Each structure stands twice: as structure tokens, then as C-alpha cells.
Amino acid sequence: MPHQPPPSENPARLESFRSEVVERVRAGGNVWKLPRGELRLPRVFGFCRGVERALVMLAEALAGHAAGGGRVVLLGQIIHNPWVNDYFQRQGVRILSGTEMEDLESFLGPDDAAVVPAFGVRPDVERRLQAIGCRRIDTTCGNVRRLWQWVERAAADGYGVMIFGRTRHDETIVTRSRLGEAGGHYVIVESIAQVETFCRILAGAAGGDRDEAFRKAFAGAATNAASLAPFARLAQVSQTTMLYDDTLAVRDRLGQAFAPDAGPDRLLFEPTVCRATQSRQIAAVELCQSGLDLTVVVGGFGSSNTRHLYELAGEFSPAVFIEQADSIRSAAQIRTIDPATETPVLREGWLPRRENLRVGVLAGASCPEVVVGQVLERLAALLA
Numbered sequence: 001m002p003h004q005p006p007p008s009e010n011p012a013r014l015e016s017f018r019s020e021v022v023e024r025v026r027a028g029g030n031v032w033k034l035p036r037g038e039l040r041l042p043r044v045f046g047f048c049r050g051v052e053r054a055l056v057m058l059a060e061a062l063a064g065h066a067a068g069g070g071r072v073v074l075l076g077q078i079i080h081n082p083w084v085n086d087y088f089q090r091q092g093v094r095i096l097s098g099t100e101m102e103d104l105e106s107f108l109g110p111d112d113a114a115v116v117p118a119f120g121v122r123p124d125v126e127r128r129l130q131a132i133g134c135r136r137i138d139t140t141c142g143n144v145r146r147l148w149q150w151v152e153r154a155a156a157d158g159y160g161v162m163i164f165g166r167t168r169h170d171e172t173i174v175t176r177s178r179l180g181e182a183g184g185h186y187v188i189v190e191s192i193a194q195v196e197t198f199c200r201i202l203a204g205a206a207g208g209d210r211d212e213a214f215r216k217a218f219a220g221a222a223t224n225a226a227s228l229a230p231f232a233r234l235a236q237v238s239q240t241t242m243l244y245d246d247t248l249a250v251r252d253r254l255g256q257a258f259a260p261d262a263g264p265d266r267l268l269f270e271p272t273v274c275r276a277t278q279s280r281q282i283a284a285v286e287l288c289q290s291g292l293d294l295t296v297v298v299g300g301f302g303s304s305n306t307r308h309l310y311e312l313a314g315e316f317s318p319a320v321f322i323e324q325a326d327s328i329r330s331a332a333q334i335r336t337i338d339p340a341t342e343t344p345v346l347r348e349g350w351l352p353r354r355e356n357l358r359v360g361v362l363a364g365a366s367c368p369e370v371v372v373g374q375v376l377e378r379l380a381a382l383l384a
């Protein structure tokens with residue numbers, strides 16, 4: 001019996017995000033057979049508990065606070081999915097952009113409700129909300145909060161922190177600002193190659209002055225340290241949505257780098273990739289291993305966990321990453337993302353021209369089932 005995702009914490013509140021098509025395909029063993037092929041779903045996909053909780057809290061704020069005449073203002077995107085953010089905007093939620101967030105006082109008053117997204121907000125934003133005196137609805141996921149607590153403790157114990165994540169991702173921006181505020185030092189590595197660079201500099205294998213090499217390799221937002229000294233004792237964490245296998249590779253590489261003279265306490269790891277991310281990655285690999293001609297990955301282009309599913313899928317078959325059903329313009333043309341430039345592009349010839357096509361559909365933890373259902377319907381029309 002295939003394992004199904006956990007039930008919603010409040011199904012009634014998220015009714016608009018559900019899909020009868022997805023339910024039908026699930027009931028059919030996660031396969032939709034069609035005249036020219038079949039569509040396959042993994043056994044776990046879509047909303048995680050953290051996302052569901054955030055959306056339920058936002059929906060409740062809208063129902064309660066807005067009914068009393070106050071505005072509901074979202075401090076950035078609630079999650080990285082355009083369909084979901086558009087949905088709440090249509091319901092009257094004001095979503096502040098990055099620039100508007102720097103000028104909070106112009107957009108929020110004491111009668112408003114400010115909603116903190118699932119990735120949390122920087123401590124300075126929290127202080128400003130307090131000064132404004134508005135109601136605060138905090139949807140920060142418990143996994144993200146645990147990550148903050150762990151790095152703050154590590155910093156207090158004298159460790160420099162390596163964050164394996166995306167420098168510009170909201171979660172990592174908030175984590176590093178909390179760490180900086182707690183007096184800690186961080187270095188952010190986005191890839192295994194950057195971990196390798198860090199280890200080579202640490203070992204003095206990069207040549208020249210180690211601190212100078214460090215400053216050159218990790219400039220700007222990647223670190224708040226002026227030298228390697230804070231990382232003599234290193235604590236390593238990962239953004240909650242990274243590829244789990246990559247986090248193991250980071251751990252192995254650091255283990256080698258510190259091995260020669262590592263005392264028991266010189267290197268600490270905390271497995272911070274959340275279970276929802278892991279279970280979706282495991283299910284995605286299982287589906288990809290079932291033998292697919294094409295994988296369609298659905299979710300926001302800004303969604304880290306969806307992006308990693310796309311990377312995974314590409315290791316097994318041709319893959320396309322789309323945001324929603326209307327990204328599929330026709331059997332010939334699709335709106336996807338260019339992995340090299342990370343910009344949206346129109347791609348031709350994405351659908352293999354052959355009979356009995358096996359197409360897998362993956363969706364990240366921030367993708368609502370209703371969008372997956374619309375994508376399935378559009379693909380089904382092409383395989384009819």
C-alpha cells in the first residue's frame with residue numbers, strides 16, 4: 001500500500017488548494033493511464049506540514065482580522081509559490097516586496113496584522129513590528145526555528161558556523177542575520193565545490209595567505225568573518241530544503257579536512273534538512289528509478305526544495321521545471337527555467353514524440369495539489 005502524505009491539520013481551511021484529479025490518480029495507485037502513455041505521481045509530494053500550518057494561519061488571519069476592518073500584511077511571500085501568493089493577494093492580503101520591507105513603518109499600522117512567513121524574519125524586523133504595535137501572526141516553521149536555536153547555541157559555545165544553503169534564499173538570510181545578531185560568525189557555501197574551496201584554503205593548499213584567500217573566495221553576503229580564525233572550531237548546518245545526499249557529502253568532506261588534528265569537539269554537525277524535504281526526495285528518486293521518458297517538476301522557480309527535485313530528476317531522465325499548468329503552451333513549447341542563468345525561458349521540443357510515453361510529475365513542498373491537478377490535466381490532453 002503506497003504511503004500517503006500526512007492528513008492536513010485543518011482540511012476545511014485548505015479546501016481551495018485540493019484537487020479531485022490528484023485524488024483520483026492517487027486512488028488509481030498514483031498512475032493515470034492514457035491512450036498515448038501514462039502519468040505517474042510519487043508516493044509523497046506537495047504540501048508539507050510546515051506549509052499547511054502557515055497557510056491555515058494566514059487563512060484564519062484573513063477570516064478573523066480582516067473581518068474586523070484591519071489589513072492583513074504579509075512580510076514577503078508566505079511560501080515560494082506564485083499560485084499560492086496570487087491566491088492570497090486576490091483575497092485581499094497585501095504582500096510586501098523586499099524594498100517595501102525596508103520601509104515597514106509606511107505600510108503597517110497598529111490596527112494591521114503582520115504575517116511572518118514560514119521562513120521567519122530577521123530580528124530587526126521583529127523589533128520594528130513591536131515598535132509599530134501591530135498584531136503579529138508568526139507562521140515560522142518549527143524546523144526553521146530549531147535550526148536558529150542550534151546555530152545560536154553553537155556560536156555561544158565558540159563555533160564558527162558553516163551554512164550549506166543558498167545565500168539569497170529567505171531562510172538562509174534570516175538564519176545568518178540571527179547568527180550575526182547573536183555575535184556569531186558564519187560562512188555560507190552553496191555547493192560542494194565551495195566546500196572544497198573552503199577545505200583547500202583551510203589546509204593551506206590554495207597557496208598564499210589563507211585569510212586573504214578566504215576573503216577573496218567568500219566575499220559579500222557569504223560571510224561576516226574577516227579571517228578563517230572563527231572557523232577553527234566549526235559547526236555545520238544546512239538550509240532545511242537542501243538535497244540530503246549533498247549534505248552527507250559536505251559532512252564527509254569537512255570530516256576529511258578536520259581529521260588530521262581534530263579534537264572531539266572541533267567539528268559539529270546538525271542534520272537540519274527537514275523530514276518533509278527528505279521524504280519528497282526519497283519518493284522522487286523511487287519514481288525516477290521506475291523508468292521515465294520525461295519528468296515534469298512543478299513548483300515556484302524560487303522554491304529551493306522544488307529546484308532540488310528538478311536536479312534529482314535530471315539525473316535519471318530529461319526533466320522540465322514549470323510553475324503552473326499554463327507554462328505548458330503546447331506539445332511543442334513550454335515555459336521553463338534555464339538552469340545556467342536561472343531565468344525563465346521558452347523551450348521548444350520538450351515532449352518526446354513517441355507512443356507509450358511514461359511521464360513522471362513531481363511537486364515540491366510548497367506546491368498545492370490544485371496546481372498539480374491542473375498540470376496533470378494538461379499533460380493528459382497531450383497524451384489523449
Ligand code: SF4
Pocket residue numbers: 048049050051118141142143144240241274275276277305365
Ligand atoms: S519544507 Fe520543511 S522546513 Fe520548510 S516549511 Fe516544510 S517542514 Fe518546514
